[in-house]
Amino acid sequence: MVKTYRAVQFTEYGGPEVLRVVEREVPRPGPGTVLVEVRAAGVNPLDWKLRSGAVAATMPVEFPAVPGGDVAGVVRDVGEGVSDFVAGDEVFGSIGAGGYAEFVVAPAAQLARKPASVSWEIAAGLPVAVNTAYQALDDLGVKAGETLVVDGAAGGVGSVAVQIARHLGATVIGTASARNHAYLRSLGAEPVLYGEGLAERIRAIAPHGADAAFDTAGKGSLPALVEVTGGPERVVTIADHRAEEHGVRFVFAGAGALRERLERASALAENGELTLSVARTYTLSEAADAHRESEGGHVRGKLVIVPG
Numbered sequence: 605m606v607k608t609y610r611a612v613q614f615t616e617y618g619g620p621e622v623l624r625v626v627e628r629e630v631p632r633p634g635p636g637t638v639l640v641e642v643r644a645a646g647v648n649p650l651d652w653k654l655r656s657g658a659v660a661a662t663m664p665v666e667f668p669a670v671p672g673g674d675v676a677g678v679v680r681d682v683g684e685g686v687s688d689f690v691a692g693d694e695v696f697g698s699i700g701a702g703g704y705a706e707f708v709v710a711p712a713a714q715l716a717r718k719p720a721s722v723s724w725e726i727a728a729g730l731p732v733a734v735n736t737a738y739q740a741l742d743d744l745g746v747k748a749g750e751t752l753v754v755d756g757a758a759g760g761v762g763s764v765a766v767q768i769a770r771h772l773g774a775t776v777i778g779t780a781s782a783r784n785h786a787y788l789r790s791l792g793a794e795p796v797l798y799g800e801g802l803a804e805r806i807r808a809i810a811p812h813g814a815d816a817a818f819d820t821a822g823k824g825s826l827p828a829l830v831e832v833t834g835g836p837e838r839v840v841t842i843a844d845h846r847a848e849e850h851g852v853r854f855v856f857a858g859a860g861a862l863r864e865r866l867e868r869a870s871a872l873a874e875n876g877e878l879t880l881s882v883a884r885t886y887t888l889s890e891a892a893d894a895h896r897e898s899e900g901g902h903v904r905g906k907l908v909i910v911p912g
């Protein structure tokens with residue numbers, strides 16, 4: 605077993621340049637945790653919001669910090685009281701932080717078995733998106749036969765929400781820029797452009813409006829979504845902090861139902877009913893570039909870091 609490993613670390617808030625590759629000592633997993641050899645780590649917008657200090661008031665970072673809430677990898681050691689995994693198990697999960705590294709100690713309860721037929725990159729991109737999409741669709745109570753609008757449907761959370769809603773039997777209208785419309789059709793959604801005139805474009809497809817709407821983008825679409833659903837009751841957002849002004853619920857997905865949601869997603873992925881576009885992969889030393897690309901706000905699916 606190796607003694608040291610490489611990790612992407614930052615010791616102060618700042619731009620992508622604060623991310624540095626450092627050598628750390630491989631830790632022993634404590635009670636309830638496992639040591640995972642990371643094969644791939646998904647990049648989430650929260651990673652750069654934590655790094656920049658943008659969310660420091662509510663989610664302060666303890667330095668030195670290693671970004672990366674989403675991982676897929678192989679269990680190498682298990683801590684006291686862990687009975688659900690053994691060394692050698694292939695897992696994926698949403699672990700809060702630490703994923704941009706060759707090894708990470710992760711809470712066992714926040715991991716599930718990786719679907720065997722799914723690549724490391726896709727498995728690493730799924731956890732936060734899956735947990736958040738299920739939370740939002742559960743809160744909205746989306747049912748078969750209903751029409752759901754997913755705003756930001758080409759992104760990580762949006763593209764997963766589209767596929768889960770289709771699996772539930774809903775008709776889905778998804779917003780994206782024109783370059784992503786064929787992609788949305790491939791996921792089973794009817795595409796429309798976001799921005800000015802959104803409500804009219806949705807009504808052109810669904811003359812009686814939509815039953816529910818999920819804003820994943822947080823770019824000002826809530827008034828249009830409230831209009832097409834006939835009120836704020838069945839509209840949720842995960843990214844618009846002005847939700848309350850519009851009477852809309854802000855959804856935050858905690859870890860309570862995580863394992864069960866990862867298992868549901870695994871089953872869908874194994875059946876070919878859930879997939880993810882991996883827009884690009886990066887090495888650990890390219891993590892700053894991955895953050896720049898994510899901050900640009902136009903990733904199709906996911907960016908993924910592969911420690912190599």
Ligand SMILES: NC(=O)c1ccc[n+]([C@@H]2O[C@H](COP(=O)([O-])OP(=O)(O)OC[C@H]3O[C@@H](n4cnc5c(N)ncnc54)[C@H](OP(=O)(O)O)[C@@H]3O)[C@@H](O)[C@H]2O)c1
Nearest residue numbers: 649756758759760761780781798821823842843856857902
């Ligand atoms: N509350 C929670 O629990 C929670 C959980 C996860 C994520 N989040 C937040 O939710 C947001 C989305 O996360 P994500 O991982 O899905 O992000 P992401 O993958 O980076 O989203 C990128 C997508 O946003 C689309 N987009 C850009 N501008 C848009 C606009 N004006 N209207 C609609 N879509 C637009 C882009 O489509 P085009 O390229 O076609 O423009 C792109 O596909 C982030 O702010 C994240 O921090 C919150």
